[in-house]
Structure formats: C-alpha cells, structure tokens
Amino acid sequence: MPKIIKNGQLIDDDTxxxxxxxxxxxxxxxxxxxxxxxxxxxxxxxxxQLSGRADLGVWLDSHEDVAELVPDLDRIAAIALNFPKFTDGRAYSAAALLRTRYGFKGEIRAIGDVLRDQFFFMQRCGFDTIQPKAGKYSDAQLEEALASLKDFSTPYQAAVDQPEPLFRRAQRAA
Structure with missing residues (x-):
C-alpha cells in the first residue's frame, strides 16, 4: 500500500x-x-450523486480553476491538486487560494510530480497531504523527508501557515 505524508505523519493510504x-x-x-x-x-x-460520499474527493489539473469549485466546497471533503511537472507551480497558488480566499477547511492533497525539496513549501501554501508518485520514494526516504519538514523552526516569509513575515513578528530591542 502506498504511503503519504498527511498532517505531519507518514501513513498508509489506499485512495x-x-x-x-x-x-x-x-x-x-x-x-x-x-x-x-x-x-x-x-x-x-x-x-x-457524489456529494454525499465521504470517501470521495475531487482532483484538479494545473490548468483548471479552483474558483469553479467554490459553489460546491461545502460538499467536498478533499481536493487534490495535480503537479503535472515539478516545474509547474500553479497548484501552489490554487492551494493558497483555497485556504485563504475561499476558506476551505478540508484536505488539500498534492499529487503528481511532487519532489522532496518542495514538501516544506507545499505545507506552507496550505497542503496538508503530500502524495508522491508510486515508487518515487522508498519508505525510508519518506521518513527522512518527514523529518526534514521540521528543519526550519521559524520561516522568514509570509505564507498561508504564517501570514506575517518574521520582521513583523520579531521583537526588537530599541
């Protein structure tokens, strides 16, 4: 069974x-x-027919607009955003819009060509689940990636998870 990173934990997932x-x-x-x-x-x-199913989510490709989902957000438990290539960053913006502008509280999953060095910023943009392609990483590599998500204790830039940049949060001596 494939493993995913969800809410800071490595878990088995059969979705x-x-x-x-x-x-x-x-x-x-x-x-x-x-x-x-x-x-x-x-x-x-x-x-x-599908809106009542708790085991069902919707996935969008990078060219599809999340704004089209807005009327249905209260009926969707999970949204997956596809990264067709690791260089295509449109899903970062889509996740941030879902969390900030549209107030989506459900699961946002990164799927497709997601790379380990992107995991930290995916979380900062609003993703709570990361699903690399099957076979891309071993379980040990995913464990290491999970541990690396704690490498930065205090990010400098503002993002979905911390809307204020560090210079606005830091107390400075006069």
Whole structure:
C-alpha cells in the first residue's frame, strides 16, 4: 500500500486517483465504492450523486480553476491538486487560494510530480497531504523527508501557515 505524508505523519493510504483516458466520457462513468479522487469533469457530471460520499474527493489539473469549485466546497471533503511537472507551480497558488480566499477547511492533497525539496513549501501554501508518485520514494526516504519538514523552526516569509513575515513578528530591542 502506498504511503503519504498527511498532517505531519507518514501513513498508509489506499485512495485511488481516477484518471480518464480519451475513450471515457465523464457523463457515462460509473464509480465503484472505496476512497477515490475523481477528475473535476467527473465531479461536474455527477456532483448530485457524489456529494454525499465521504470517501470521495475531487482532483484538479494545473490548468483548471479552483474558483469553479467554490459553489460546491461545502460538499467536498478533499481536493487534490495535480503537479503535472515539478516545474509547474500553479497548484501552489490554487492551494493558497483555497485556504485563504475561499476558506476551505478540508484536505488539500498534492499529487503528481511532487519532489522532496518542495514538501516544506507545499505545507506552507496550505497542503496538508503530500502524495508522491508510486515508487518515487522508498519508505525510508519518506521518513527522512518527514523529518526534514521540521528543519526550519521559524520561516522568514509570509505564507498561508504564517501570514506575517518574521520582521513583523520579531521583537526588537530599541
């Protein structure tokens, strides 16, 4: 079973990420039971049926706008944001918008091409779950990555987790 980093812990996770191929139409898809993240197009096609499922989340690709989810946020427990390439940072902005502008309190999961050196800033932007691609890291490497999330005790820059920069928080002698 794959492991993920969730709320500062390394845990087993059997949640599937549903990816449609070109031959599958979102409207015709039947979803099996069990924990799954569905593409935004599937959510749009079936939101009435799916909104009651606690084991279901929605995932957005980097080009999809989180603002389109806003009317449904109170019916969604988890949102996964895809990093198609580690150089595509649009999901950072999407996570920050979900937390700050839209007040989303549920799980925000980073999926796709996520790299260890990005984990710390992912958390600062509002992600509470990080799911690297299967086989990308060994369990030992994920344990080391988890420990490295505590390398910085006091970040200087402002972010979702600390809206004030250090110079505004620090007490200075006169």
């Amino acid at each position: 599937r990420i549903l990816i449609l191929d070109e031959s599958q139409a979102p409207e015709e898809l039947t979803l099996a039971a069990g924990p799954v993240f569905v593409p935004f197009a599937v959510w749009q096609a079936h939101s009435g």
